[in-house]
Amino acid sequence: MAKMIVTDDSKIYRITKWSGVNQSSDGDTGLPLGMAADMRNFRITKDGSLQIRPGYASKCVLGNSPIRGMWHGYVGGKYVWLVSCGGHVYSIDLETYGETEIGAIADAQTTFFPFSNKVYILDGDGYYCWDGTAFGEVKGYV
Numbered sequence: 001m002a003k004m005i006v007t008d009d010s011k012i013y014r015i016t017k018w019s020g021v022n023q024s025s026d027g028d029t030g031l032p033l034g035m036a037a038d039m040r041n042f043r044i045t046k047d048g049s050l051q052i053r054p055g056y057a058s059k060c061v062l063g064n065s066p067i068r069g070m071w072h073g074y075v076g077g078k079y080v081w082l083v084s085c086g087g088h089v090y091s092i093d094l095e096t097y098g099e100t101e102i103g104a105i106a107d108a109q110t111t112f113f114p115f116s117n118k119v120y121i122l123d124g125d126g127y128y129c130w131d132g133t134a135f136g137e138v139k140g141y142v
Contacts, residue, residue: 018048060097062090068123069110075119076132082119084110089121089128089135103128103135 019034031037042050065086072081081092083099087107090099106125113120120138121128127138 016049018044018050060092060099062086062099065107068108069112071112071114071119073114073119074117075114075130076117078132080119080132082112082130084112084121084123089130102130 017034019032021037022031022035023037041053041055043053045051062083062085067083067085069084070082073079079094081094082102083090083092084105088104089102089110091102092099105121105128106123108124111122113122118129118131121130127140129136129138
């Protein structure tokens with residue numbers, strides 16, 4: 001039978017006063033106690049201590065594809081949140097986080113921009129417009 005020897009040299013440190021972030025340009029890692037090289041998932045309280053931020057929670061799931069673009073703003077006089085994912089553009093309800101499919105586009109990096117109370121969508125392959133009710137390809141003109 002094999003024997004496993006565990007050596008645990010871990011230590012717990014208590015920092016009573018936060019000294020700040022020290023982003024050394026030469027890559028030195030010898031920081032004094034109370035300093036950090038990077039500030040992640042913490043906030044500084046009024047008395048100078050660190051407090052862990054509460055984190056995040058998933059609000060809606062649009063499938064297994066990555067999100068290709070997001071935009072929020074006014075379209076047709078209504079505030080909307082649009083997401084491009086899996087070759088579709090969805091409008092996300094801001095109260096229930098339910099999604100409504102607006103239209104189909106290429107599953108690629110997507111750019112949204114507003115103009116004249118409409119939102120225009122570029123996916124690298126097509127050019128689309130949504131006015132809050134109708135979604136379609138933009139017809140070019142000369």
